[in-house]
Amino acid sequence: MNFITIKTILLFSFFSLFSVIVRTQSNEYPIIPVPAELVPQKGSFTLNDKTQLYFQNTMDSSFEEAFYLFREHLKRSTGFDLPKANTNSGKNIIICKLNTNLEKDEAYKLLVSRSKIEIEAKTPIGLFYALQSIRQLLPMEFEQTTLSTSTKWNIPCCVINDAPTFVYRGLHMDVCRHFVSVEEVKKYIDQIAMLKLNTFHWHLTDDQAWRIEIKKYPKLTTVGAYRNRTLQGHNNDYPRVWDNTRTGGFYTQEEIKDVVDYARKRFVTIIPEIEMPGHATAVVASYPELSCSGGPFDVEGRWGVFNDVFCTKDETFSFLEDVLTEVAALFPSPYIHIGGDECPKVRWKRCHACQQRMKDEGLEDEHQLQSYFVKRMETVVHKLGKRIIGWDEILEGGIAPDATVMSWRGIAGGISAAKQGHDVIMTPSEAMYFDFYQSSLHTEPLAIGGYLPIERVYAFNPYVKELEPKDLKHILGVQANTWTEYMPDAQHREMMVFPRVAALAEVGWTSEKNKDFDSFAIRLPKLMKRYDIMGINYSRAFYSVVGTAINDGGLKLKLSTIAPETSIHYTTDGSDPTLSSPIYREPIPVGEKEMVVKAISVKNNKVMYIPYERSFIANKAGGQKVVFENADGVRFEQNGSGNLTDCTMGGRPVSRPDWFSYAGTDGSITIEFEKLTSISKITFSSANQNNVLVYSPKSINFLVSEDGTTFFPVGAVWHQQMAAAKGKAIVSFTPKKVKKIKLEIAMYGIIPNTEPNSGEMSALFVDEIIVE
Structure with a gap:
């Protein structure tokens, strides 16, 4: 009978998510990718200079070859040689067994107890992958290229039954x-x-x-x-x-x-x-x-x-x-x-x-x-x-x-x-x-x-x-x-x-049922620390602050970070935030005045990534209801078209998420104010980068409505004018109190023979509609 007993399998049924396991046990299991089944156990196995290695006699030399890299790596960082044992009895031993009943070639089973480690594999690659799991359970000093004499080489006890979803x-x-x-x-x-x-x-x-x-x-x-x-x-x-x-x-x-x-x-x-x-x-x-x-x-x-x-x-x-x-x-x-x-x-x-x-x-x-x-x-x-x-x-x-x-x-x-x-x-x-x-x-x-x-x-x-x-x-x-x-x-x-x-x-x-980003986010920093030892120049964008404009009783800025155990400190006056700056606790109101928000993510009193910064421009349309309609095509939007009125201009290049993009038939954009609002100027800001299929509209008709039903024109702008103004279309008029604004957009459409990429469908990129 396999070493994962019926009792063990029944025990596993009590754990529905690996994230729960990680949070509720004293041992840590920061394995990436997360195993198909992992049952934590109390205690740990300690590798030392007396630990031996045993291969079942049904295993050919290819299994020993699969163990070779791990063995050499272990010797380099710990000094332990793992001499071969003649028998699988006794303690302080790593036992490798052949299990031809495993369904997949890359599958493995792993048992770590206080006295021994047992690995079952169908093929050498299964054994190799079991060793990669052991590697991530070992202290991160394992990744050193020099001998570490002060590390205690403990491996937390557990039972793992693992195999990949995709070949x-x-x-x-x-x-x-x-x-x-x-x-x-x-x-x-x-x-x-x-x-x-x-x-x-x-x-x-x-x-x-x-x-x-x-x-x-x-x-x-x-x-x-x-x-x-x-x-x-x-x-x-x-x-x-x-x-x-x-x-x-x-x-x-x-x-x-x-x-x-x-x-x-x-x-x-x-x-x-x-x-x-x-x-x-x-x-x-x-x-x-x-x-x-x-x-x-x-x-x-x-x-x-x-x-x-x-x-x-x-x-x-x-x-x-x-x-x-x-x-x-x-x-x-x-x-x-x-x-x-x-x-x-x-x-x-x-x-x-x-x-x-x-x-x-x-x-x-x-x-x-x-x-x-x-x-x-x-x-x-x-x-x-x-x-x-x-x-x-x-x-x-x-x-x-x-x-x-x-x-x-x-x-x-x-x-x-x-x-x-x-x-x-x-x-x-x-x-x-x-x-x-x-x-x-x-x-x-x-x-x-x-x-x-x-x-x-x-x-x-x-x-x-x-x-x-x-x-x-x-x-x-x-x-x-x-x-x-x-x-x-x-x-x-x-x-x-x-x-x-x-x-x-x-x-x-x-498998999709075992994926859990919260669990992954807890395990990832452990891997990053291994990268530190390996000298890998990894990105710390995991710790970046993300800002999202929301309409919650007015335009507000929501700050967040996906990294666990991380706080956000911010300023709203354009000054650089520090550890002494206010801690973010709720969305920040964005009024009709210009404002610069800066924020940092902090963990263990350390700034984790480059500061977030966002400039907000004065804009009466900020946070108002936006509807993009009468269009048949493909579009990308950050927040239900909300990035058209989030009071922030888009960055470069234009494919960043602060742009609204669309390719298809003609359409219209309607902005609805919560109450009658006096306006006299509308600016439509788009990109016009013809070499990458991005074109300002063929034309835009600007209309306003006092009652929300009947619209009157206040101006029109053509493509040539927008191209000359770096994608901007601006109309000014005598002040009017309005309930809605409508922009009727005629798409540039199929690119003509006189332009690069002729015959292709053009795309529209809009970063903001500013109403004054």
Whole structure:
């Protein structure tokens, strides 16, 4: 009978949530990801120089190899060697047993008692994951690289029965926008393994660099691995600012083999990504004959999507087969990722070879040509004994028969693929893109945009409700993506990945019923202290103060922080808050005068993060009821459109949460005052950044109503006027007492041929409507 007895299982039924366990026991169990079942016990097991290690004789040498890294790490930090025992009897022993009855290969069972530790596993990886749990139960000094002689090496007693929810749990790293050293890659693999993630997605090629040595095509690295300039600042900023330093780097095949072997020992699979048919500038700069136009080209120093892609002539497919043949020999992964995303068709439309290909293959349009490209490459990958993964664009024009889809443009692509019987890895940008901002503070280091605090990562469920049970089997798991355009160095990359990767780990491992953010928030600081010892430059945005404008008897500012045992100190006069400043206890009224609120989070008399700061402008519309109506489209709003009247201007870039965004048909915005209010000026403030599809409206009609029913016009503003005024539309009129204001908005709509991104639907970004 297994060591988890019926009595133990019955005992576990008394504990419905791990968070309850954490709070009610004297022992602490700060394991991330949280185990499927954990039953606390009293007391602890103490490791010392007499502790022995026993392997059941049915275990082969691979189980001992799985124990090796932990054993060496333990010896480094404690000095204990864990000599092998000849018998499993006695005390002060770690016993490893084979349990072939465990349902999943990665499952394990762990019993920690005062006298011994017992581990049951079906496979070496299960044993390895049990050791990662023990690692997090050990004192954090375990992470030291030098001997600690003063630490008592206690492990709290418990019973754990654990297994992952998803078979695929991945972290992606883009090494093309900025080169990432072998040492840094190994550091990510170490952290992936500790948190029981099992896949490292290595994005090796893009417009800005080709990073992997291909012996048959040396120019890919002598030319394609380097660029002569790199964009500084944000991609949306004008005028452009450049760093004209030549930069680059690549991995030799020997280095690739070394990293792959390093990952193998930590049970991490590395999936290489070789981008095609788009994001190919570094390739065609090296071999311009693979393009439609013949070049010449430079390796790109800008970020974005570029028109020069692989041509669909036979020479291209021969080249890619040669490349993938070398790649497949380096990576034992069952998959090769072929990209398939963001491939403009403009060159194909004008290319004789591509148009002839379409005619010969009976293809109706360039989307089907891309599908042909992907399907042809799938045949090559199959011949190499692998399967392909592609971003969700590979669904367009018809998906390759055996392709696995990474759904990044939301969850829709994953839903569609699963319903068609294809395997899916969920990686939607709004929940899984680690290049998004971690806090709403405008003092955060520059990022691409977006807003993804750790609690939003944690809240994602890959088993999306839109899928029926029969289709859920195709959801293999989850992955977070780290695109490095705005992460030029190792310190910055670590700050963007850690500790959000811990939330990712719990999403991938833990069942939805066992997830509890309050419990996670208690365990996370323990992991952060380990990061301190490891020298990882993690973000402390977990401790950031969040401000939310609410309408509660007038506009008020609600301050909060997700970190437990943390207080908030604030000021309202623009001065810097200190430990002596008032403690926040209730929402702060925001009147019709200008005001600057600053706040800090404090724990154990220590300021935990950079100060929150928010400036409020005089605005009669502040906190009033706002309705956005008569529209059919997609919008993002922070607080029921309340960020249109929260008395705060939006920050940069425009995708931050203090902006209201919308793409769709014409609509209207109505502001209703609680009482008749005298006004004489209305300012509508929007963004007009055409290079990223953001356009001020085609026109706005401003209307007012005294009775709330009948409206009268007070002015109109056209797109050209707003564009010239940096997105602002201002109307002034003789003072009027009004009950409602209405803005009738004609959207800019489809972008014309005279503008960048012609044919695309424009988006509207509004940060505030100011009424005076």
